[in-house]
Structure formats: structure tokens, C-alpha cells
Amino acid sequence: MKKQLMKGNEAIVKSAILAGCRAFYGYPITPASEIAEAAAEFMPKTGGVYVQAESEVAAINMLYGGASAGVRVMTASSGPGISLMQEGISYMAGAELPCVIADITRAGPGLGNIGAEQGDYHQVVKGGGHGNYRTIVLAPHSVQEMADLTALAFELADCYRNPVVLMADGFIGQMMEPVEFPQSATPTHLPEWAVAGTAASRGNLINSLSLDFDELEKHIQKLEAKYKLAEQRETRAEEWMTGDAEIVLVGYGIVGRILKAVTAEARAAGLKVGVLRPITLYPFPKVQFQRLAFNARLFVVVEMSNGQMLEDVKLALNGSRPVEFLNRMGGNVPSHEEVLRFVQELARREGLEQKTPDRKTAEEERMANV
Amino acid sequence: MSNQSVAEYEVARSKAKSLYPRYERKEELQHQTHFCPGCGHGIVHKMVAQAIDELGVQDRTIMVGPVGCSVFTYYYFDTGNVQSAHGRAPAVATAIRRSRPESIVISYQGDGDLSAIGSAEILHAANRGENITVIFVNNAIYSMTGGQAAPTTLLGQKSTTTPNGRNAATEGYPLHVSELLSTLQAPAYIERVGLGDNKQIAQASRAIKRALDNQVRGLGFSLIEVLSPCPTIWKMTPVDSQHWVRDVMEKTFPLGVFCDRTKERLAAPAAQSVPAPALDELPGILGVAEEDLPEGNAAAMAKEQEIDLEVRIAGFGGQGVLLLGEMLAEAGLDAGLEVSWLPSYGPEMRSGTSNCHVRLSRQTIDSPLVTAPTVLVAMNEPSLRKFDRSVRSGGWIIYDGDEFPADCAREDVHVLALPFTRIADAMGDKRAANMVMLGAVLERSGVLPQASIDAALRRLIKNPRWVELDERALARGRELFKEALAEA
Numbered sequence: 113m114k115k116q117l118m119k120g121n122e123a124i125v126k127s128a129i130l131a132g133c134r135a136f137y138g139y140p141i142t143p144a145s146e147i148a149e150a151a152a153e154f155m156p157k158t159g160g161v162y163v164q165a166e167s168e169v170a171a172i173n174m175l176y177g178g179a180s181a182g183v184r185v186m187t188a189s190s191g192p193g194i195s196l197m198q199e200g201i202s203y204m205a206g207a208e209l210p211c212v213i214a215d216i217t218r219a220g221p222g223l224g225n226i227g228a229e230q231g232d233y234h235q236v237v238k239g240g241g242h243g244n245y246r247t248i249v250l251a252p253h254s255v256q257e258m259a260d261l262t263a264l265a266f267e268l269a270d271c272y273r274n275p276v277v278l279m280a281d282g283f284i285g286q287m288m289e290p291v292e293f294p295q296s297a298t299p300t301h302l303p304e305w306a307v308a309g310t311a312a313s314r315g316n317l318i319n320s321l322s323l324d325f326d327e328l329e330k331h332i333q334k335l336e337a338k339y340k341l342a343e344q345r346e347t348r349a350e351e352w353m354t355g356d357a358e359i360v361l362v363g364y365g366i367v368g369r370i371l372k373a374v375t376a377e378a379r380a381a382g383l384k385v386g387v388l389r390p391i392t393l394y395p396f397p398k399v400q401f402q403r404l405a406f407n408a409r410l411f412v413v414v415e416m417s418n419g420q421m422l423e424d425v426k427l428a429l430n431g432s433r434p435v436e437f438l439n440r441m442g443g444n445v446p447s448h449e450e451v452l453r454f455v456q457e458l459a460r461r462e463g464l465e466q467k468t469p470d471r472k473t474a475e476e477e478r479m480a481n482v
Numbered sequence: 483m484s485n486q487s488v489a490e491y492e493v494a495r496s497k498a499k500s501l502y503p504r505y506e507r508k509e510e511l512q513h514q515t516h517f518c519p520g521c522g523h524g525i526v527h528k529m530v531a532q533a534i535d536e537l538g539v540q541d542r543t544i545m546v547g548p549v550g551c552s553v554f555t556y557y558y559f560d561t562g563n564v565q566s567a568h569g570r571a572p573a574v575a576t577a578i579r580r581s582r583p584e585s586i587v588i589s590y591q592g593d594g595d596l597s598a599i600g601s602a603e604i605l606h607a608a609n610r611g612e613n614i615t616v617i618f619v620n621n622a623i624y625s626m627t628g629g630q631a632a633p634t635t636l637l638g639q640k641s642t643t644t645p646n647g648r649n650a651a652t653e654g655y656p657l658h659v660s661e662l663l664s665t666l667q668a669p670a671y672i673e674r675v676g677l678g679d680n681k682q683i684a685q686a687s688r689a690i691k692r693a694l695d696n697q698v699r700g701l702g703f704s705l706i707e708v709l710s711p712c713p714t715i716w717k718m719t720p721v722d723s724q725h726w727v728r729d730v731m732e733k734t735f736p737l738g739v740f741c742d743r744t745k746e747r748l749a750a751p752a753a754q755s756v757p758a759p760a761l762d763e764l765p766g767i768l769g770v771a772e773e774d775l776p777e778g779n780a781a782a783m784a785k786e787q788e789i790d791l792e793v794r795i796a797g798f799g800g801q802g803v804l805l806l807g808e809m810l811a812e813a814g815l816d817a818g819l820e821v822s823w824l825p826s827y828g829p830e831m832r833s834g835t836s837n838c839h840v841r842l843s844r845q846t847i848d849s850p851l852v853t854a855p856t857v858l859v860a861m862n863e864p865s866l867r868k869f870d871r872s873v874r875s876g877g878w879i880i881y882d883g884d885e886f887p888a889d890c891a892r893e894d895v896h897v898l899a900l901p902f903t904r905i906a907d908a909m910g911d912k913r914a915a916n917m918v919m920l921g922a923v924l925e926r927s928g929v930l931p932q933a934s935i936d937a938a939l940r941r942l943i944k945n946p947r948w949v950e951l952d953e954r955a956l957a958r959g960r961e962l963f964k965e966a967l968a969e970a
């Protein structure tokens with residue numbers, strides 16, 4: 113299959129349209145704006161709707177309207193905009209409306225800056241809006257995954273009738289890599305629950321209001337049952353050289369890429385290191401953690417946040433293995449050199465065997481082909 | 483219609499087909515509404531339902547009911563129903579109508595809902611000229627939550643949050659929504675009506691039907707503001723509250739048509755909607771159809787040669803830093819390699835320096851970040867100083883400058899320092915400096931087939947004058963690198 117060079121943000125839109133998305137509502141924000149720009153170009157050409165909303169509050173409510181009418185809809189934003197969307201996300205989860213939200217994260221709190229960060233984990237993965245609901249969260253780490261997980265997000269959103277968030281850091285959104293797309297487009301269909309302005313759908317109601325306490329409790333339990341099902345069926349994680357790993361590095365998004373580079377060097381230095389990269393942040397891939405805990409001596413969580421995913425890793429391992437933590441914030445990225453040093457330090461402390469790295473030959477090997 | 487009907491307790495006896503005969507979505511007392519005796523909502527519901535009936539659009543109609551006393555529109559209207567968040571109904575209605583152009587969408591909102599929390603949504607739906615009908619029930623108060631002040635509360639009017647009466651000095655003035663929205667160019671029809679007496683009620687009914695008819699005819703945004711009694715919160719009898727609408731409210735909110743563009747819209751030819759393309763056309767339209775992608779020149783690559791090029795390119799915005807990187811990545815992809823291109827982005831890009839990371843490899847690229855480049859392309863001195871220490875031992879720095887700063891020199895790193903910008907200028911345009919430098923990088927790495935470089939150039943540069951100049955610039959860069967090697 114031939115590939116083409118493309119930005120992650122653009123790949124999202126192309127994949128979304130191929131997956132049957134026919135409406136995009138958004139509000140500009142760096143580093144997500146290319147998504148709106150691509151949608152503005154391609155939605156009208158492919159029979160879809162594009163509206164630049166007056167705010168993220170309006171945008172998410174347009175998603176609410178479009179989804180109510182049975183259309184596959186999406187928006188894209190970054191931290192400050194996602195904060196504003198939380199009301200609508202809660203309403204959509206309550207009314208069981210599918211949609212896809214791309215969060216191309218930047219640094220916070222407040223206006224923060226536009227550098228890549230992972231400080232949106234809590235508000236996205238734990239549900240920043242009110243009430244008892246969850247959103248399914250997918251975390252791509254390459255442009256190809258931006259495309260593939262966007263398509264998956266629409267399937268999951270429809271299957272569970274729930275918002276799905278594609279959470280990628282600014283790097284994954286902004287970088288270009290080779291990518292390939294499916295060569296056929298998913299046909300659009302009208303769900304039987306939609307309110308579409310037709311005789312057949314006249315009796316339908318989209319609603320999150322329920323005055324009766326017992327009735328609302330039943331509704332929440334029904335939502336819970338869906339989430340439990342998703343926990344059983346939808347967890348995804350990538351394992352990289354974990355077969356014999358004594359140290360398991362954990363990170364998602366761009367960090368997952370850095371950890372792969374670290375693994376190569378750590379292995380060259382004789383350390384049995386592997387990477388566990390969560391792809392679904394909710395549902396969290398607990399089982400994979402528990403399985404790797406059999407062999408691993410310790411887990412190292414590397415995050416571009418103040419330890420927001422760290423909590424989920426600790427819950428998954430439930431005290432069975434020590435969990436170490438390295439982070440950078442504010443738009444900084446942990447360099448693979450600093451992660452490597454951290455890992456080597458830990459290995460020394462744990463008494464794990466490591467070769468004295470033959471720096472020179474490694475360098476020479478690398479440079480031979482420059 | 484009699485005075486009595488305004489004060490009527492229920493609309494259950496209504497003949498309107500578009501109201502359910504019995505309110506089964508309501509838990510108890512399913513034969514009557516939840517509205518208080520004398521509430522205007524009941525009669526407005528009836529008028530809307532009658533208009534739907536008369537226009538024969540019941541199946542096509544979707545009611546959007548946000549939060550407020552009208553939150554239960556879905557109890558009553560035998561149409562499609564969407565309940566929405568407080569104030570957001572115009573945004574919800576926008577999306578429904580845009581995706582389902584055959585539907586008739588009614589946003590039914592209270593004055594707190596529309597003129598306070600939803601003020602942005604209504605303003606912009608009106609300004610976009612969404613083809614929806616807004617029924618705006620103005621009772622000058624937040625009723626559902628027990629009588630707090632709204633933006634529409636009259637001066638001096640008491641509410642639970644203006645216990646001494648609304649004071650302009652601290653609470654501002656009553657908001658005139660109809661007048662405000664009428665300053666916009668997009669709306670088709672805006673009228674304020676009242677439920678203050680029979681005459682007013684008859685006019686209200688006509689206006690509502692007209693607003694709905696406008697939508698059926700595709701004329702654009704219509705809004706009917708209805709001054710409506712709330713006896714319970716106003717603490718008046720139904721009859722007194724009806725009189726208060728006519729005698730007091732109307733003084734602040736005069737009735738009338740504020741905007742009517744229906745005639746000119748009717749005369750204008752309707753915009754033709756473009757039919758959606760067939761599904762199998764989508765990959766082509768999106769530019770991702772495999773048959774449209776180039777074959778590439780992987781065959782021209784020397785098979786045995788290993789390659790792992792990690793390049794950092796830095797300079798001022800406008801020097802073509804990102805394009806240089808993109809050319810390299812595009813050529814690498816064309817040659818069948820794994821590639822990644824990662825830019826610095828945002829204000830940095832606009833205000834000054836810019837840089838990008840490029841990797842080319844035969845193996846899957848683990849991290850696209852280049853923190854220890856094998857080649858640094860520095861297009862100015864600040865960029866050199868930012869990254870010179872990071873260059874991998876044995877690597878190269880290609881620098882745009884007459885002289886390489888002595889304090890940046892390293893024993894373990896090769897340097898090619900030339901006034902690339904001046905060289906490019908002499909060739910025709912100093913903006914081609916990036917391509918001269920790329921030529922040097924390509925000559926240094928020596929792995930990419932010329933066919934791939936030509937292909938990348940043609941893919942990224944559309945202007946033939948620039949293609950010609952860039953080709954010469956790339957060749958010049960190669961020569962300069964060879965000359966420098968020969969001298970060394």
C-alpha cells in the first residue's frame with residue numbers, strides 16, 4: 113500500500129470523512145486548528161456540514177444537535193476549549209449520543225502555552241463534566257494511528273452511544289509521517305433512535321432529564337453496564353519488547369515514541385527494558401499491567417503531566433510492583449537521554465545487571481552512515 | 483380566543499394534532515400540563531402546535547426545548563423532540579437543521595435561557611441566518627428556579643435576587659432582544675407579540691404561524707418574542723398578570739415587527755444545494771486514493787546501504803526552515819524510507835525562530851524527536867548557538883554565515899560554514915538559501931536518489947519559476963559541499 117506524508121491533524125479529518133463523519137463544528141485553537149481548517153475544506157466537498165461555532169460551548173452543543181439527528185459528528189480543540197465543552201459532553205453521555213472529540217493537548221493550567229503536554233488526562237479520562245459518566249479515550253502516538261484510531265473512535269461512539277475522545281499531544285497533531293487510508297468509505301446510516309424530522313422518527317426523544325430518582329438511578333446503572341462492557345472488550349495497549357522485561361516503561365502519545373527510543377539504547381546497554389503503551393486511556397488496560405507484573409521488577413511511568421496517569425497505573429498494579437515516576441511539564445518533553453539516565457540509575461539501585469555501555473562503538477556505528 | 487383561555491389550566495383539550503392527546507411522558511396527572519394556571523407557556527404551546535398542524539409539517543418538525551419552565555416540550559409535542567442544555571438550543575437547532583434540511587426545527591426558549599446564559603448562541607444563530615424558528619417566551623423573570631432576576635426584568639421589578647427592585651445602576655437595563663437582533667443583516671423576520679389581551683393573542687398566533695411558514699419556505703431565521711404572564715412568580719392572579727403584560731411590560735417592550743426581509747428573500751432565487759458525491763469518489767476527493775499517489779523511486783535506492791539520518795533545521799521564520807525539512811522527508815518517503823517531520827509550531831513560528839526535526843531511516847522510527855542530530859542546519863547565529871552543543875559527535879553543522887563563530891567550534895564535529903543567503907541572492911533570490919543548504923545536506927548524506935529529490939521538489943513547489951531556481955540551488959549546494967571537502 114502506498115503511503116503519503118501528512119500531518120496528524122489532517123489525517124484525522126480525512127479518516128473521519130472516510131468513516132462516515134458528515135459534520136464538523138469547532139472553534140480555532142493551537143495546536144488543533146489544522147483539523148478545523150481541513151474540515152472546512154473537505155466537509156462541504158463530501159456532502160458534509162462545517163460550521164465555525166462562536167465558542168466551544170456552542171460547538172459541543174452543535175455536536176449534540178447533529179448527533180441527535182443521527183449524523184456522525186466531530187469537533188477538535190485543545191485544553192481550554194475542552195474545558196468549555198465539558199457541559200455538553202456530560203449532556204451527550206447522559207442522552208447517549210455518539211460523537212468524536214479530538215483533544216490536541218497543550219500546556220496548562222489557564223492559558224498555559226501551546227507546547228505539548230498531557231495535563232488534560234484528568235479532565236478527559238476521568239470526565240471533567242458533572243454526573244456519573246465516562247468517555248472512551250484513545251491516545252494515538254503516530255500519524256497512522258491518528259487515522260486508524262479516528263475510524264475506530266466513530267465505531268466505538270456508535271456502538272456504545274457515547275462520546276469518544278481522541279487525545280493526542282500537540283506533537284502528534286503537528287508532525288508529518290507516512291500514512292495510508294482505507295480505499296473505501298463507510299456508508300452513512302440513520303440510527304433508529306435518531307430524531308431526523310421524518311414520520312418514522314417522530315416518536316423519538318433525545319433527553320438527559322429524568323425527574324424520578326429511581327428512573328435516573330436505573331439510567332445511570334445502564335450507562336455503567338455499558339462502561340463495564342467497554343472495560344471488558346475495548347482495552348488496547350501496545351507492548352514493545354516486554355517479553356523478558358524487568359523494567360517496564362509506561363507512557364502514551366509522544367512519550368510512547370520516546371520510550372521506544374530509550375528501550376533500544378537501554379537494551380544495547382544490557383538492560384531488559386520494555387514499553388507498555390496504553391492506547392485506550394479509558395478503559396485503562398489494567399490486565400496488561402497485571403500480566404507484565406509477573407516478570408517485571410518495576411514500572412516506570414513517564415508523563416508530560418503532574419502524574420495524572422500515574423494514579424491509574426498504581427491502581428492497576430495495586431501495590432504488586434513499585435512504580436517510579438519521571439515527568440516534564442509546561443511544554444517540555446522528556447528527552448530520551450534523560451529517561452535513559454533515570455532508568456540506568458534505577459537499574460543500578462535495583463542491582464540489575466548492565467553492561468558498561470561501549471559508547472564509542474555505538475556512536476561510531478551510528479555515524480558510519482551519516 | 484377568550485381571556486379565559488389564557489388563564490386556562492390545561493392544553494389537553496386542544497384540538498391541535500401536534501400535541502399528544504394524553505401526556506404519557508409525564509409521570510402523573512397525564513391529562514394536564516405542568517404549567518401553573520394562567521401561565522403563558524400553555525397557550526404558546528397551543529399556538530405553535532396549531533401552526534404546525536396548519537402548515538402540515540408535524541412529521542418534519544423537531545422541537546428543541548432547553549432548560550426553564552418549557553423544559554418539558556417533549557411531554558406535549560407529538561413531533562420529534564430534543565431536550566437541550568440551558569441556553570444552547572439555537573446551537574443544537576443549527577446542527578439539526580444543517581444536517582437534515584427537510585426538517586422544521588423550532589427552538590423554544592425562555593428569557594433567562596435565551597437572553598442570559600444563551601445570549602451568545604442566539605446572537606450567532608441569528609447572525610448566521612440559520613433557517614430555524616425561535617419562539618422566545620419572555621416573562622421577565624427566571625420562573626423555573628423560583629423567581630430570580632433575568633436580563634429582561636423590568637426596572638424596579640422585584641425578584642428574589644433584586645429584592646428592592648431592579649436598579650439600573652447595579653443591574654443594568656432590560657435587554658431588548660428583538661431590537662438587538664434586528665440590527666443584524668441575516669435574520670428574515672423578528673416580531674414581538676404579547677399575550678396581554680385577545681387582540682394581542684390573535685396577533686401572536688398569526689406571528690408564530692408566519693415564523694414557521696418562513697422556515698418551511700426556506701427564508702431564514704425567524705424569531706417571535708412573546709411577552710408572557712407568570713402569575714405564580716409575579717404573585718398576581720391570572721387575570722391581573724395578563725393585564726400587567728399589556729399595561730406594564732409592553733411599555734418597556736413595545737410590540738411590533740422589527741425586521742422583515744421575507745419579501746426580498748422570496749424574490750431571490752433559492753441557493754441550489756450541491757448533491758453529495760458517491761461514496762467511491764471520497765478517497766479521490768480527499769486526495770488519498772492509492773491510484774493517484776506517485777509510484778516513488780524506492781528501486782533507485784542502493785539496497786545494502788544503511789541509513790539513519792537525524793536532522794535538526796533551525797532559523798528565522800520565513801527562511802524556509804520547515805520546507806527544507808519537508809523536502810527531505812518527502813524525498814525520503816519517495817525513496818521508500820521511513821520518515822518523520824516534526825515542526826516547532828505556534829506563535830514561535832510567527833514571531834521569529836522556527837525549527838524542525840527530520841528523521842530518515844530504513845527501520846521504523848521510534849521517536850520523531852531529534853535531540854542529538856547527526857546534521858544540524860543552522861540558518862542564523864542564534865539557531866546555531868541554540869543547538870550546536872546537541873550535535874552528535876562525528877556529525878555535521880551546516881551554517882549560513884561568513885564565518886563560523888570560534889566559540890562554537892568543536893573538535894568532534896564537522897562544519898560547513900558559507901554565506902548561503904548571499905549565494906542564493908546571487909543566483910536570483912535569497913529565499914532559495916534553504917535549498918542551497920539542502921543540497922549540501924543531500925551531498926553529505928549521499929543516499930537519496932536524484933529522482934526522489936526531483937519528485938519531492940515537484941510535489942511541494944508548484945510555481946515553475948521556483949522549481950527551476952530551486953533545482954539550481956540544490957545543485958549549487960552539492961557543488962559547494964564537494965568543493966569544501968576537496969579543500970579540506
Ligand SMILES: Cc1ncc(C[n+]2csc(CCOP(=O)(O)OP(=O)(O)O)c2C)c(N)n1
Pocket residue numbers: 549550551552568591592593594595596621623624625626627632
Ligand atoms: C448551566 C445551568 N445553570 C443554571 C441552571 C438552573 N436553571 C434552570 S431553569 C433556569 C431559569 C430559566 O428561566 P427562563 O429561561 O426565563 O425560563 P422560565 O422558567 O421563566 O420559563 C435556571 C437558571 C441550569 N439548569 N443550568
